[in-house]
Amino acid sequence: MSDQSPAAPCSPYDALLLLSFGGPEGPDDVVPFLENVTRGRGIPRERLKEVGQHYFLFDGVSPINAQNRELLDALRKDFADHGLDLPVYWGNRNWAPYLPDTLRRLTQDGHRRVLTLATSAYASYSGCRQYRENLADALAALEAEGLTPPRVDKLRHYFNHPGFVRPMVDATLAALAELPEGVREQAHLAFTTHSIPTAAADTSGPVAGHGDGGAYVAQHLDVARLIAEAVREETGVDHPWQLVYQSRSGAPHIPWLEPDICDHLESAHGAGVPGVVMVPIGFVSDHMEVKYDLDTEATAKAADLGLPVARAATVGADPRFAAAVRELVLERAATERGRSPERCALGALGPGHDLCPVGCCPARAPRPAAAGADSPYA
Structure with missing residues (x-):
């Protein structure tokens, strides 16, 4: 692809995936959602009903899905305003739209190199590695269906952008x-x-x-x-x-x-x-x-x-945050093309790594994780 192409600034990437936690959108969703969150821990359904009481205070609706829709709109507007032809998809770990469904749609739409923005700004098992494990699970599910999954990378941590x-x-x-x-x-x-x-x-x-x-x-x-x-x-x-x-x-x-x-x-x-x-x-x-x-x-x-x-309010769909995501996308794309772009970061720690190294935020038990140095989907 020529660097004069409108899509060149994002090359080799052809899609962005907004990856989030997910949340219930009505009273009937609360317990099934919590069952997804606590999958494999053997927590009784009655206990989950107790845990879910704070959701019922808000009519069983978590604000997170609506806020992700606002962020999607902000990202798409910012990309369009700056001439970036990069479609943005959205998938959740624990509620609809589920990550495997979104990755399947991405694959069927013909996308082969996907960048992921996780709605967690910091390093930790639950804030990074677990998202990468969920990505690996979803990619494995696509392979089991006979599909060729896209390569998926993850944007660096943006807490100090x-x-x-x-x-x-x-x-x-x-x-x-x-x-x-x-x-x-x-x-x-x-x-x-x-x-x-x-x-x-x-x-x-x-x-x-x-x-x-x-x-x-x-x-x-x-x-x-x-x-x-x-x-x-x-x-x-x-x-x-x-x-x-x-x-x-x-x-x-x-x-x-x-x-x-x-x-x-x-x-x-x-x-x-x-x-x-x-x-x-x-x-x-x-x-x-x-x-x-x-x-x-x-x-x-x-x-x-x-x-x-x-x-204080969180950043939410602030246009400055949407612009930061665009900058991170362009930075990572340029790096993948062999260039050395400016890596914007404030504070004492500097910009983080693009590729999570082996041993970074280790799993509670060994599980494959995508978008890292130990990824089976490199």
């Missing part, structure tokens, strides 16, 4: 402005992300960085520092901050990352902190963990304490 960080800075400033004027300057920032087992955190990222929270904690701390510094530069106020965790779901005897956001709010109140802004840097959109664990549970805890809180 300006198109992810800057919208979070603006959201933090907007949330600070929501606090009562008398507590605003002394407010603390609580940067929140999904808690994971400490063992999973310690082995996140490449092997050389394993231990003491691994890449998962290091990447979140770097983003939190970037946002706090930007807020200080724009307001002249140095707000104290801490990385805290939410949405723990594991067995009580297994250590998970702490402190929990509700425990942190209680400690902050006890220390005389006049207000807190919760900044969900660990999430791409305002899905259920944000709407329930922060907007419902943590906000209720703060109300009980009499502690003013505000919650």
Whole structure:
């Protein structure tokens, strides 16, 4: 293909796959969805009904699918506005549209080289490796059907791309402005992300960085520092901050990352902190963990304490994030063509790897994973 072709900037890629977690879209979907999420763990259906109560508070609808549709629209608009002829597909791990169905459609539409954008910005087993395992499972299913699956690559982690960080800075400033004027300057920032087992955190990222929270904690701390510094530069106020965790779901005897956001709010109140802004840097959109664990549970805890809180928005379908995805697509495509494009990243950690190395975010049990150095579908 000539570099003068309109499709050349994306070559050798001919499609982008938005890969997400998925969520129920009605009360009847909740338990089947949770059965998909917990597949293989033997959790009784009655227990899943209990676990699903926070979905029923929202009529059984997770916001994530609607938010992914908005992101799809934003990506397609940005690509069209910049002359990129790259179709965008969407598949989920745990609910319709299911990943295998989307990959089958991609294959039947004639696509042979596919880039994947996962709606998880950081390194971890559940945020990266598990997506890659699901990709490998889906590709194996296509082969079993007699189809020749496309080659699938994954965009690098984008937690420190300006198109992810800057919208979070603006959201933090907007949330600070929501606090009562008398507590605003002394407010603390609580940067929140999904808690994971400490063992999973310690082995996140490449092997050389394993231990003491691994890449998962290091990447979140770097983003939190970037946002706090930007807020200080724009307001002249140095707000104290801490990385805290939410949405723990594991067995009580297994250590998970702490402190929990509700425990942190209680400690902050006890220390005389006049207000807190919760900044969900660990999430791409305002899905259920944000709407329930922060907007419902943590906000209720703060109300009980009499502690003013505000919650910053996630990046969602912000046009700057869509533009960042376009830049990452063009960067990866140029790299695949043997060029050395500028790799945009803020903070101390620099741009991440394109290809997950062997031993990166290792699986709980050995399973094939696509889009990495150990992929059976290279």
